[in-house]
Amino acid sequence: xxxxxxxxxxxxxxxxxxxxxxxxxxxxxxxxxxxxxxxxxxxxxxxxxxxxxxxxxxxxxxxxxxxxxxxxxxxxxxxxxxxxxxxxxxxxxxxxxxxxxxxxxxxxxxxxxxxxxxxxxxxxxxxxxxxxxxxxxxxxxxxxxxxxxxxxxxxxxxxxxxxxxxxxxxxxxxxxxxxxxxxxxxxxxxxxxxxxxxxxxxxxxxxxxxxxxxxxxxxxxxxxxxxxxxxxxxxxxxxxxxxxxxxxxxxxxxxxxxxxxxxxxxxxxxxxxxxxxxxxxxxxxxxxxxxxxxxxxxxxxxxxxxxxxxxxxxxxxxxxxxxxxxxxxxxxxxxxxxxxxxxxxxxxxxxxxxxxxxxxxxxxxxxxxxxxxxxxxxxxxxxxxxxxxxxxxxxxxxxxxxxxxxxxxxxxxxxxxxxxxxxxxxxxxx
Numbered sequence: 001x002x003x004x005x006x007x008x009x010x011x012x013x014x015x016x017x018x019x020x021x022x023x024x025x026x027x028x029x030x031x032x033x034x035x036x037x038x039x040x041x042x043x044x045x046x047x048x049x050x051x052x053x054x055x056x057x058x059x060x061x062x063x064x065x066x067x068x069x070x071x072x073x074x075x076x077x078x079x080x081x082x083x084x085x086x087x088x089x090x091x092x093x094x095x096x097x098x099x100x101x102x103x104x105x106x107x108x109x110x111x112x113x114x115x116x117x118x119x120x121x122x123x124x125x126x127x128x129x130x131x132x133x134x135x136x137x138x139x140x141x142x143x144x145x146x147x148x149x150x151x152x153x154x155x156x157x158x159x160x161x162x163x164x165x166x167x168x169x170x171x172x173x174x175x176x177x178x179x180x181x182x183x184x185x186x187x188x189x190x191x192x193x194x195x196x197x198x199x200x201x202x203x204x205x206x207x208x209x210x211x212x213x214x215x216x217x218x219x220x221x222x223x224x225x226x227x228x229x230x231x232x233x234x235x236x237x238x239x240x241x242x243x244x245x246x247x248x249x250x251x252x253x254x255x256x257x258x259x260x261x262x263x264x265x266x267x268x269x270x271x272x273x274x275x276x277x278x279x280x281x282x283x284x285x286x287x288x289x290x291x292x293x294x295x296x297x298x299x300x301x302x303x304x305x306x307x308x309x310x311x312x313x314x315x316x317x318x319x320x321x322x323x324x325x326x327x328x329x330x331x332x333x334x335x336x337x338x339x340x341x342x343x344x345x346x347x348x349x350x351x352x353x354x355x356x357x358x359x360x361x362x363x364x365x366x367x368x369x370x371x372x373x374x375x376x377x378x379x380x381x382x383x384x385x386x387x388x389x390x391x392x393x394x395x396x397x398x399x400x401x402x403x404x405x406x407x408x409x410x411x412x413x414x415x416x417x418x419x420x421x422x423x424x425x426x427x428x429x430x
Contacts, residue, residue: 026098027150033098034091034149035255041079041086042375048075049266049372073270076372080266081134083259084141088114088149095153101160105182109189110152114145116193117200117208136209138267142260144212148196152189159185225261225280231354234287238347242337247292258284265371275368279361282395285374286357286402287350289383291327294349296383297407298342299323299330301414308421311414324380341417345410352409353402360401366394 052063052072063069092110096103115132118141122131135141159165165181196208205211233254237247261277268275275281290296299322303315311334318329336342360366369391377386384403387395 026095029098030091030095030150030153031146031256033094034087035259037090037094038083038086042083045076045079045372045375048072049080049370052076076266077270080263080372080375081138081270083138083263084145085111085114085137087142088145091146091149092153092156095150096157099157101157105185106153106156109156109182109186110149113148113152113189113193113196114141116190117144117148117197119207119209135267138263140213140264141209142256142263144209146256147212148208152192155189155192156182156185159188164188225257225277227279227283227354227358230280230283230287231351234292234350234354235347238293238350241292241331242343242346259375262371262375265369266375269368269370269372275371278366278369279358281369281371281374282361282366282391282398283354283357285383285387285390285395286353286399288325289353289399289403289406290322291325293327293331293336293346294353294402294406295327295330295336295346296322297349297403298336298345298410298414299327300407301411302418305411305415306418308418308425310421310425311418323382325383326380339417341413345413349406349409353406356402356405357398360394360398366391366398369395 049072052069052075060069063072089107089111093103093107096106118136119133120130121128122133123129136144160182164184166183167181200206200208200211203211205214237251241247261280265275265277265281288294290299299315299319302311303319306312306315314330314334317333318327321327321329331337334342336346371390374386374390377389381389384396384399387399391398
């Protein structure tokens, strides 16, 4: 117990301030808010993607035979394959909104900049055709969209705060005034966009997209998609959550990488190619069945085996929310947090589940999935159900196996805890 107290003291002095600063960082908040704002688009697209690619071969053959498959998949192409476009607008919008400034011009300026810097021609059979490469509008353009949206939103907000705007008389209608006020800022941002486009055009990279891919995105994706790194990160997340530090500051950093992986998988899936991040998505999904710490196994163990009145009641309160990935009732109510007997299973769960899922992938047990569905599934969807919808029976079996093993990990520790509580209750009643 003294070890846990010592660790908590150190964390209060060092880690909690850092996590607090990350949680309040305006750039991270804008990225997180912008990504979350794209959810209504991805949910609708996921439904159509599921209808167009449901993992049942007779159904797929049927909708192809009646010409419906192409039309259903067109919905995801027009939404998920253009995700970088939506992100370019939404992140800038959220940044300005958080600054208390009219957010619409920020979003429009960011979107315009994104289209200015994007390559506007493609090579087709030795001919140059004027067109926007679809790859840059989707997964391959997300990192560029994030960086540009933050830069443009920052320039816009700074100019507004410094009064670099056209001030219209009060007699001018508000609609006209709002349209003309940011004109000077628009000129400044157009110059910035041109400078970015031309600056990269005269380098060996050719465009900011190639630069970001080589210099920024590849190293980040290499770390974020590394299976050992994923398992390590989520082990740390569980470790922090045990001491009461909410995982959101770290998971918010990982979320853009997750979106990039999913969109790359979506593109590959639609083109009939192997999924580049199949193993990473399978492992990522397995790391928190029931929420951070994989606590659904604990909730089930408690519901079945609890003998003490305290934990019988806790099981009734915590099981249903935990099924839908809400585990705060157990974290704080049981509690798992700062409970020495829960330390080992809480921290060990992601490592064990991640390794199991990884072994399944390496064995070729699962070879494909419809990642578009994952973009649109609400986070409260039970994890094992997510697996069934995304990857069919193979993914369902992988997650079910991870859940069973996680349940067995929690079982002996809970039995000791429940026995102590039962003895305590008997002593009190006597």
